[in-house]
Amino acid sequence: MNEIKMAVLGSGGVGKSALIVRFLTRRFIGEYSSSSECIYRKRLSVDGKQTNLQLYEPCSQACEGMSTVKKQISWADGFIVVYDISDRSSFLTAKAIMQLIRELRNVDSLIFLVGNKQDLCHRREVQREEAQCLAAQCQGQFYELSAAEHHQELALIFSKMVQNASLGSKAKERRRRPSGSRSMAKLINNVFGKRRKSV
C-alpha cells in the first residue's frame, strides 16, 4: 500500500486545521482546537491504487522551535505551507519555512504554498505576485483560496499533492531499483505469490 506523508505548516491562526478539516469532512466549522499536534489519516485511491494519506499538523503553541520544525521536515514527503493573505507576518513565517525546507531537502520534495482566507481580500496584506515569486524561487506551486468558501479548490490542491507525491515516489523507486533487481523482485513475487516490499 502506498503511504504519503504531508505536513501542513505555517504560523498559528492561518487556517491549517480549517483547511484539513474542510478537505476531510467538506465542512467549515470555524473553531478548531490548537493545543496539540495532530495526525489525520485518510485512505484514498490514486490512479486505482489504494493510498494511505497522513496529514500532520503541529500544535499552534509553544512547539515551534527549530528542532521541531526540522523533524517535521524530515518526516514528510510533501509540504503544504499556509499563510493568511490578510496577515503579512504569517507570510514571512511561510517564507522562512519554505527556505528551510529547501535547505534541508532536495528539490524532489513537494512544496505547495497556500494563501488562505481569500474571502478577506479587502484586508489583503500579501499580494499574489509576491507569493507567486516566493513559490517559484523555492520550486513550489502557489495557490490562493479560502477554506471557508472554496471546498472544490481545496480538494483539487490535496489531490494534486497526493498525485505528485505518488508519482515522485514511483520515480524514486525506479531510480533506486535497477532493472535487474526489478525482474528479480518479479521472480520472487511469482514464486512466493507476494509482492516484495520496496525498501
Ligand SMILES: Nc1nc2c(ncn2[C@@H]2O[C@H](COP(=O)(O)OP(=O)(O)O)[C@@H](O)[C@H]2O)c(=O)[nH]1
Ligand atoms: N475568514 C476566514 N477565516 C478563516 C479561514 N480559514 C480559517 N479561518 C479562521 O481562522 C482561525 C484560525 O483557524 P485554524 O484552522 O484554527 O488555524 P491554525 O492555527 O492554522 O490551525 C479560525 O477562527 C478559523 O475560523 C478562511 O478561509 N476565511
Ligand SMILES: [Mg+2]
Ligand atoms: Mg490548528
